[in-house]
Amino acid sequence: MPIPNGVKPQAWHLLAIFVATIAGFVLQPLSIGAVSIIACTMLVVLGVLTPSEALAGFSNGTIWLIVSAFMFAEGFIKTGLGKRIAYVLLSRFGGSTLNVAYVLSVADFIVAPFTPSNTARGGGIIYPIVRSICSAIGSEPDSEKNKRTGAFLIFSSYCAVITSACIFLTGASNNVLVVTLSKEMFGVDVSWLAWFAACIVPGLILSVATPWVLYKLINPELKETPETKVMAKKELEEMGSMSLAEKMLCGIFLCALVLWATSSIHGIDSAFVALLGLSAMLITKIIDWADVLNQKGAWDVLVWMGVLVNMAAFLSKLGLMTWFAGTVGQQMEGTSWLFMLVVLAIVYTYVHYGLASNSAHIMALFGAFATILVAAGAPVLGVLILFGALANSCSLLTHYGCGVTPIFFGSNYMPQGQWWRIGFIITTLHLFVWLCIGLPWMKVLGLF
Structure with missing residues (x-):
């Protein structure tokens, strides 16, 4: 294609490789890690970037934050702390179907800051628990008995995983991708605390509203579930008292959270707070080096995110994004940025x-x-966080929305048509809350 006026040949060639890489991500002829390695290689082979430029993304501290947080997830699963938190809450508050949904949401909320993989958190901690609860109350996917109750609990738990991903910067790996792009493309640092402050109010509203809306939509047969309390108490008895590893992980967990929240005071980079937590887990042998090596998801994220973020950064540095914004801005001249924000959202x-x-x-x-x-005048930080959160909310639309979705959908409590219908309603609820409550709240914080 001819190079548009105002665009450097290097930027246009980089865009070609970038678009091909995104197409590979969507169509997946190979895994996204493999596609990324090929793209990184072609950047140098075709003379678009130098070797040091092509590999610069792997020194990005924010990417190492997400790698370290994956290791926290391994600690929660290996020690059983994540399950213990959920079972303690269920044993005390799990007396009704709606309460069970809220308890699982709270359990996910507690664990989410340290499990940036939705698949690890949802599939490794939350799903096994909710599936056990369904069996305890006599709800099985191959039987019509209490099937709506099982469908409600499964879908509500899935929504909780997605909502927590919106609230915490470290609740999903794609959030860190947003933060890294924000730094590379706009020169804006999005801190853990700034993200949390911006998302906590709309996130909590969604955490409260979603189970209630699903309760009305699905109308589970069982309203009271005393079996859940019995099952949770039995599981806790089998787990026994807290192990030393669980207690130490609690301490490391809280220290890291405090350090992240007070980064402006002590000046330690968020990535190195996470690496400090990983170091503590290795020293105390909560996890060992073999566990670190076995975290394939973390190293996969390091590879593809390092390559993609670097390409996006150079697209910005070479002026392509500025050219694109100017071109589109000319077509929308006279339109307020707020109207553009709503339409684009x-x-x-x-x-x-x-x-x-x-x-x-x-x-x-x-x-x-x-x-x-x-370019239209919208506040940078507010736009970045809002679109970062919406990238999680949209996962609810389909049964293939993100990596963890097939795990919950695969339980077969809900047919695809119903999943899509309810997913559309809950996604629309998310969009409404983010635009009508999230934006005013961010304005109060000074982000808009």
Whole structure:
């Protein structure tokens, strides 16, 4: 294609490789890690970037934050602390079906800051618990007995995993991708505390509203579930008292949380707070080096995120995003940035019907949409966090929305048509809350 006026040949060639990489992410002829390695190699072979430029993304501290947080997830699963938290809450508050949904949401909320993989948190901690609860109350996918109750608990738990991903920067790996792109493309640092402060109010509203809405939509047969309390108490008895490893992990967990929240005081980078936590887990032998090596998801994220973030950064440095924003801005001249924000947020959310990866969604659309809005005068930090949160919310649309979705959908409590219908309703609820409550709240914080 001819190079547009105002665009450097190097930027245009980089865009070609970038678009091909995103296409590979969406179509997945190979794993995304393999696609990324090929893309990184071609950047140098085709003379688009130098070797040091092509590999620069692997020195990004924020990416190492997410790698370290994956190791926290391994600690929660290996020690059983994640399950213990959930069972303690269920043994005390799990007397009704709606209460069970709220308890599982609270359990996920507690664990989410240290489990950036939705698949690890949802599939490794929350799903096994909710599936056991379904069996305890006599709800099985191959039987009509209490099937709506099982469907409610499964879908509500899935929604809790996605909502927690919105609230915490370290609640999903794609959030860190947003933060890294924000730094590389706009020169804006999004701290853990800033993300949390911006998302906690709309996130808590969604955490409270979603189970209630699902309760009305699905109408579970069972309203009271005393079996859940009995099952949770039995599981706790089998687990016994807290192990030394669990107690130490609690201490490390709380220390890391405090250090992240007070980074502006002590000045330690968030990535190195996470690495400090990982070091503590290794020293105390909560996990060992073999566990670190076995965290394939963490190293996979390091590879593809290091390559993609670096390409996006160079697209910005070479002026392509500025050119794109100016071109689109000319077409929308005279339109307020707030109107543009609402329209683009709607498009950004529902376009996920055509995507099966939150990270691919962000790489394809986040930079372009954010650039347009910033060029139109929208506040940078508010736009970045809002579109970061919406990249999680859109996962609810389909049964392939993100990596953890097939685990919950695969329980077979809900047919695909019903999953899509309810997913559309809950996604629309998310969009409404983020735009109508999230934006005013961010304005109170000074982000808008």
